[in-house]
Amino acid sequence: MATRIPPHRESPRKAPRQQRSRATVDAILEAAARVLAKRGWADFTTNETALAAGVSIGSLYQYFPNKLALAEEIRARHLDAVLAAISISGGSEATATLEQRVAKLIDGVVAAHSVDQELHRVLLDEVPLAARSKQDAFELDYLRRYQAVVPPLPGKPDPTRDDIAARVLSAAVEGVIHAAARHGELDSPALRMELNEMICAYLRHRSGR
Amino acid sequence: MATRIPPHRESPRKAPRQQRSRATVDAILEAAARVLAKRGWADFTTNETALAAGVSIGSLYQYFPNKLALAEEIRARHLDAVLAAISISGGSEATATLEQRVAKLIDGVVAAHSVDQELHRVLLDEVPLAARSKQDAFELDYLRRYQAVVPPLPGKPDPTRDDIAARVLSAAVEGVIHAAARHGELDSPALRMELNEMICAYLRHRSGR
């Protein structure tokens, strides 16, 4: 016999305890990511997600209090994947030339945007973000990648200006990569090379020619 | 007595002929822009728009076949405003230094993004675009602004590379400005200066130091 007292209703939904339910949650998240990428946030429905996951709508709401929470979990997972993709291109770069280090950075960012491109676009452009904290932590982590290639200005140390430079660089690269992704030109070597030149020219200029 | 045959139903809705109806259409568009900026595309409703405009929902559908058409008309008007904002900073720049010309360009782009910032964000990030043509025409026009500051490469003329450079530049500037807008730092002089340096370093490098 089943429980008499309603087991649900808690707002932070129950965490899966058995293997079976963990698989259910995974199936839901994977299906949700597919549906979200395919339909976009506006046409992303929990019913279609449950159907695609092969579970009932009730099961979905057992683990996710609402549609947005589902999308946010997807975003959290995706941001981890993005950081991982970027981090692969990090490593022992002390000896390489500036061009090579920048090329690695660009490769990393391109790779990060190649992980489920359409999902990436929808998550960034369409899904509203309720919880700032996770996003902020990500951006901080992300920024470090750029700070690593920005040399400190010669003369008096000025961490504030160095920080601004890293943010300008980050935003500029993001802008170029996003535009390229929109036009399906993420793989264009010419574009990548031009971006590389811009960055190197900037960084060289910064370190006093 | 009123018309017996239903006067509506045409998909490209009737154009307003009298002064009265032109005022109605304007009121609808202005209210729609306010509501869209306030609520975002997902919560943008025709009923709230009609209410805010002080007209009945029926009047709204007299001039706009559906919600998207309304948003697209708003976008079209907004893009015109953006181009106008950028164009103001154009003019006789043949004599000015590179820094000054770039500063003008940046001022223009910042001004363009200051025209109803939130509406701008929603239109670009959230509202789906059905009609490419208008958007494409805008982007072409927009790109010209950048081509004007990109000097041709020394040596053999290479319009393709010059074009790529303009697009990289455009996307980079857009990226920086958008990021700044998101963080409420559109007016930061330090950021503007850093962006200016990046662009100038790039352009100088391109024209052979």
Place this chain on the structure above:
DNA sequence: GTAAAATGTGAGCTTCTATTCACATTTTGA
């Protein structure tokens, strides 16, 4: 073996919203 907990189900309730339509009011033109 068995009771309790965990998990799964899906019909249907509720809310919301785009859009229509039959009709009323105002303006135009002759």
Place this chain on the structure above:
DNA sequence: TCAAAATGTGAATAGAAGCTCACATTTTAC
């Protein structure tokens, strides 16, 4: 003056989608 065209109205319709809940099935723990 007055009929036709233009314009304005808002209750009503239709359909979609988020989410609940009463209950069924499976697993766990003893």
